Amino acid sequence: MITLRNIQYIHPNHDVLFADVNLSLISRQKAALTGNNGSGKSTLLRIAAGLLRPAAGAVESASPPFHIPQLAGQFNHISIAEALRIEHKLQAFLRILEGHASEDNFNILNDDWNIEERCMAALAEWGLHPPTLEYPLIQMSGGEKMKVFLAGISLHKPDIILLDEPTNHLDAAARSLLYEHIEASTSTWLIVSHDRRLLNLLNPICELSAKKLNIYGGNYTFYREQKASEAKAFANDLREKEKELRKARASEREMSERRQRQSSRADKSRNKAGLPTILLNRRRDSAENTSARLKETHADKVDSIARELADLRKETPGPEAMKFGFKPPTVHCGKTLVEASELLFAYAEGLLLWPKPLSFRIAGGDRMRIAGPNGAGKSTLLRLILGELEPVAGKIMRADQIRTLCVDQDYSLLNGSISLYEQAQLCNESSLAEHEVKIRLARFLFGQGDWNKLCGELSGGEKMRLTLCCLTLGEASPDLIVLDEPTNNLDIQNMEILVSAINEYSGALVVVSHDHTFVEEIGAIVELSIEVAAHPSDP
Numbered sequence: 001m002i003t004l005r006n007i008q009y010i011h012p013n014h015d016v017l018f019a020d021v022n023l024s025l026i027s028r029q030k031a032a033l034t035g036n037n038g039s040g041k042s043t044l045l046r047i048a049a050g051l052l053r054p055a056a057g058a059v060e061s062a063s064p065p066f067h068i069p070q071l072a073g074q075f076n077h078i079s080i081a082e083a084l085r086i087e088h089k090l091q092a093f094l095r096i097l098e099g100h101a102s103e104d105n106f107n108i109l110n111d112d113w114n115i116e117e118r119c120m121a122a123l124a125e126w127g128l129h130p131p132t133l134e135y136p137l138i139q140m141s142g143g144e145k146m147k148v149f150l151a152g153i154s155l156h157k158p159d160i161i162l163l164d165e166p167t168n169h170l171d172a173a174a175r176s177l178l179y180e181h182i183e184a185s186t187s188t189w190l191i192v193s194h195d196r197r198l199l200n201l202l203n204p205i206c207e208l209s210a211k212k213l214n215i216y217g218g219n220y221t222f223y224r225e226q227k228a229s230e231a232k233a234f235a236n237d238l239r240e241k242e243k244e245l246r247k248a249r250a251s252e253r254e255m256s257e258r259r260q261r262q263s264s265r266a267d268k269s270r271n272k273a274g275l276p277t278i279l280l281n282r283r284r285d286s287a288e289n290t291s292a293r294l295k296e297t298h299a300d301k302v303d304s305i306a307r308e309l310a311d312l313r314k315e316t317p318g319p320e321a322m323k324f325g326f327k328p329p330t331v332h333c334g335k336t337l338v339e340a341s342e343l344l345f346a347y348a349e350g351l352l353l354w355p356k357p358l359s360f361r362i363a364g365g366d367r368m369r370i371a372g373p374n375g376a377g378k379s380t381l382l383r384l385i386l387g388e389l390e391p392v393a394g395k396i397m398r399a400d401q402i403r404t405l406c407v408d409q410d411y412s413l414l415n416g417s418i419s420l421y422e423q424a425q426l427c428n429e430s431s432l433a434e435h436e437v438k439i440r441l442a443r444f445l446f447g448q449g450d451w452n453k454l455c456g457e458l459s460g461g462e463k464m465r466l467t468l469c470c471l472t473l474g475e476a477s478p479d480l481i482v483l484d485e486p487t488n489n490l491d492i493q494n495m496e497i498l499v500s501a502i503n504e505y506s507g508a509l510v511v512v513s514h515d516h517t518f519v520e521e522i523g524a525i526v527e528l529s530i531e532v533a534a535h536p537s538d539p
Contacts, residue, residue: 001026002048002065002160002188007057009043017043021057021213023206027159030182030189032199032220035208037459037491041192042070044208045162048190066158068149070165070192070489075145076138080123080130083137083148084155089115090133122151126174127373142169143374150178160188167195168488171373172514194492196220196517326472329479329507330403333365337402337480337508338385342394345380353377357394360528364479367509369519372530378512381530382406382482385510405471405478409485411463416456420446420466423455427470437473444469461494468501483511487518 007021017040025031035041046052048059049067081087092108093115109115119133126147137145146169153161167175175195182189182201190206193199199220207214207223216223331337342357354377362368362385370378383389386406387398407413414423424437432440441451444465458466464486471477487495495518502509502522513519 001029002059002061002190004044004048005058005060007044007047007059008055009040009047009052010055016211018208018211018213019056021208023213023215025188025190027062027188028186030185030202031191032202032205033190033192033208034194034199034205034223034492036493037461037489039208039491041208042164045069045164045190045192049162061160063159065160065162066153066156067162068146068152068164068166070168071142071145071149076136079134079136080148081119081133083145084119084122084133084152086115086119086133086155090119118155119151122154123148125154126151126177141374143171143174146170147174147374150174150181153181158187161185161190163189163191163193165192165194165489167193167198167514169374169485170514172371172516173373175514194487194490194495195515196492199223326477326501326505327474328477329364330476331364331399331479331507333363333506335364335399336361336397337364337399338362338396340384340391340394340396343384343391343396344393345377345384345389346392352392353380355531358528358530359394362480362508362510364508365506366526367523368511368526368528370510370512370528370530376530378530379408379484382484382510382512386482402479403474403476404480404482406482406484407464407467407486409488411460411467414455414458414463414466416454418455419451420453420455420458421451423466424470424473427473429475430473432473440469440472443472460489461491461497464490464494464498468498477505477507480508480510481505483509483513485512485514487513487515 001024003024004021008019009017011017021044023031033041033045043052045067046069047054048061049065050059051067075083079087081090088108089110089112092105093113095102095105096109112118116133120129123130128144128147128151137148140148146166150166166178170178175197179198179201182191182198189202191198191202199205201219203217203219205216205218205220205223207216216226218226339361341359343359344357345353347353358381360368370381372378380389384391384396385398386404390396405413415426418426421437421441424441428437438448438451446462446466446469450462455463455466486498490498499518499521509522511519511522
């Protein structure tokens with residue numbers, strides 16, 4: 001089991017990320033950790049793993065947790081053996097085989113004479129067959145790297161497992177295998193994920209938001225039902241608070257008008273009564289002071305209600321708050337945009353990427369999904385479609401003067417060294433005025449405090465929303481949008497925003513995604529499946 005007691009984490013700039021987080025998982029329990037980008041899920045997982053010290057609180061675990069972080073290229077410098085955490089044991093084994101039978105080597109190996117065989121078996125379970133355990137991770141795809149780390153679970157059989165977005169980059173077959181592992185496992189799991197199929201295997205759902213942790217008993221489907229009930233109650237609270245604010249403002253106006261009328265009548269009465277000037281001034285000052293106190297009281301009440309209302313509205317930015325306003329593409333539905341015939345591609349060493357040629361057609365308004373296992377060359381095919389690469393055999397025709405846009409996993413079309421506002425202005429083909437550009441940014445949930453942020457500092461969800469905003473600033477929407485694993489690193493809220501935006505877009509779409517729920521929601525009805533060509537040197 002693992003228990004987190006009153007965990008608090010404070011950023012170096014002294015901002016509190018979360019506080020008083022409490023969570024206790026018993027043996028064999030399998031829980032999900034969800035929350036919006038930036039809520040601190042990965043940080044909390046690292047604290048639970050003992051890799052990060054909290055500002056307050058403590059972690060208690062029955063055994064050392066096995067932690068697999070979210071992969072983002074940070075392990076390119078290590079080998080498979082290092083990723084599997086057996087490099088010292090493997091080195092000791094190899095030294096013994098070379099004749100260096102020292103006591104230290106025997107102690108490190110600890111009689112694990114079949115370590116190499118067990119590692120290869122664990123990797124083979126995930127479809128990996130590297131030539132050696134010293135094979136570098138930099139030579140592997142993102143999905144293959146994650147499979148190496150997941151093989152470590154089979155190898156070490158830990159009692160407590162912490163995973164951070166494990167299905168990012170995994171192909172459909174590997175995802176299914178992971179689901180099977182989790183269902184059959186007797187370990188305790190805590191998993192950060194936006195994969196809704198995976199989330200439905202987990203119970204409870206722990207939602208990190210607004211600096212606190214809310215725990216929902218049941219799987220993801222039950223959690224969504226609970227959230228829908230909360231959203232309905234929230235909408236009622238919002239309407240009541242808006243009504244209360246209107247009533248308070250009306251009361252403030254009525255009070256002010258009534259005091260003005262009373263003051264006018266009092267002035268007339270005092271003038272008729274012929275009272276001394278000093279007494280008239282004293283009564284007038286007293287009336288004005290009373291009026292000022294009442295006005296201040298009403299103003300404080302109005303301000304208080306307005307602040308409460310603003311706080312309520314901040315809590316639920318989502319698809320329902322978005323206004324996309326995409327312009328129509330320039331080409332008509334059905335026009336051929338890209339057509340390929342007997343297409344083949346090879347790398348510099350001359351090895352063909354696919355075992356058989358590819359032929360397909362993409363027309364205006366089409367929605368195509370490119371499917372295939374990790375290493376099948378899906379991203380390479382996207383580059384061929386975009387004209388960034390040329391085939392070694394076959395033909396690929398691209399229509400003249402079509403507008404295309406590729407949104408890759410790193411949102412590389414954004415310039416990380418300029419501000420969010422400057423990026424929006426670069427895309428302002430319609431020459432909108434400054435205030436209009438800022439209105440567009442606000443539509444995509446970027447307030448004034450966000451405009452000077454560097455694009456490189458934005459989260460994945462923020463980069464996605466900025467990309468969508470930039471689409472609305474062009475003279476026309478692209479005729480073809482290419483998406484390469486667009487849901488990787490997006491929280492569920494931003495994924496819903498992306499789905500809503502895609503479903504409003506009327507142009508052609510080509511998407512690479514292993515997220516079947518996402519593919520179903522965007523209505524990708526044409527599927528192009530590609531296979532991996534087997535080569536002797538494949539890992």
